[in-house]
Amino acid sequence: MSATPLFSQLGRLIRTGTGAGRLRRVASAGAAWCGGVAYPVAVLLAVRSGPDNSTGLRFLLCAVATVLPVALLRRHPLPGTALMLVGTFAVSAQRPSWEVVYLLVLVNDLNVLAVVASRARRVAFAAAVPTLLVQIASASYFTSGMDVYIRTLVVLVLALVAAWTIGLSVTERREHAVEQRTQVAAQAVAAERLRIARELHDMIAHSVGVIAIQAGVGSRVIGTQPDEARKALLSIEATSRETLAGLRRTLGTLRRTGPVPGAEPVSLDPAPGLADLERLAASTAAGAGVRVELRWRGVRRAIPADIDLSAYRIVQEAVTNVVRHARTPSCRVDVEYGREEVRVEVVDDGRGCESADIDRAGGWGLVGMRERVGLLGGRLSAGPRPEGGFRVAAWLPVPVPVPVAVVESGVRAGTEAAR
16 A cells, blocks of 8 residues: 555544544543653653752752653543652652652642542542552651651651642532532522412412402302303403413423424513503403502602512502402502602402411412512511501612713713813
8 A cells, every 4th residue: 555545544534523533532642641651761860860969950850750640640540640659769769869859759749639639539549548658668768767767757648648638628629619509509490489489379369369259250140140140251261361371471481492393482571560550450350340449659660670570469469369358349559659669559448357367368478479578678568457458568679760960970070080
């Protein structure tokens, strides 16, 4: 075979993604093993190079040679550690200067630290125990006298224990960070589930209350007043269709994050707000027979979407409680726009009851109101009125709007100061 077809086949192999990746991996692994195997030879040649008094040169060459096994240590820590220990023992047998010996000891301890911090405990033990044994054996070559030898062993053991401890602390910090991220993710999921549950509750509770009342009316008059029963059924149909449409929008948004071919498109209608209270009042009067008197105070203006939605949901839940528990034909809803807050209040003249009784009867209505108000930093008051009936009032803080003239004057002043 000629050289040209061989090089052309090699070029095609390199140009293909799989072949190029395979060649890179093989070349990287080969280079790592070559560096690890060359390390003992390199440090041994380094301590033998130059004249006898060239301690600085030998230290520098050994320091440069310690880079060779790094790639192998990252891929295969145990074979890399074994080759490093071979180099350490070979250099110690040459009785070099103490600077070179302690440099190699430091490198070995740093390797143990890295293995403890990044590998399993059994791998860490397999690297630390041979390191300690080799360092103890090597100490006999560069120490003189039993006292010096014992002090050297104490220093070597303490250094290795320090490396092990630091590696364990790094591992624990990393595991703690992972645990914290997991907890934050779990809390986010729980908060999102709570938000979805609250939205579904607020969406369904009012409509189901209206449906229950209309079904009761229809069952009582179906034999004597067919027209009234028909109206009740039509109201049940309209309310249920509206509720199903809202559920379909919510569940469709939860199930899909992108368009699905052939699927019904998810409605992108904005979330309800205080501007939808007229529609809520009309549907309550038509469906449940409870007239809602709506009063507006202050200058109506746009407020943040989360505050707008929460205010609407509070009014909706309070009106639902009126329909369910008050046994009254009417209620009053006051909405007041203040400079720093929005106040919503729902008052009825019904039979009245304690808020704890409503919680026990319905479950989560007032609890959901308190959570919404608490998340926004507002205040909630709910309880029976001295003159009879029940009152729910919420104060929600809103950002103070900055007048345009103030903004323009501030920008103008900043521009003149810059000039």
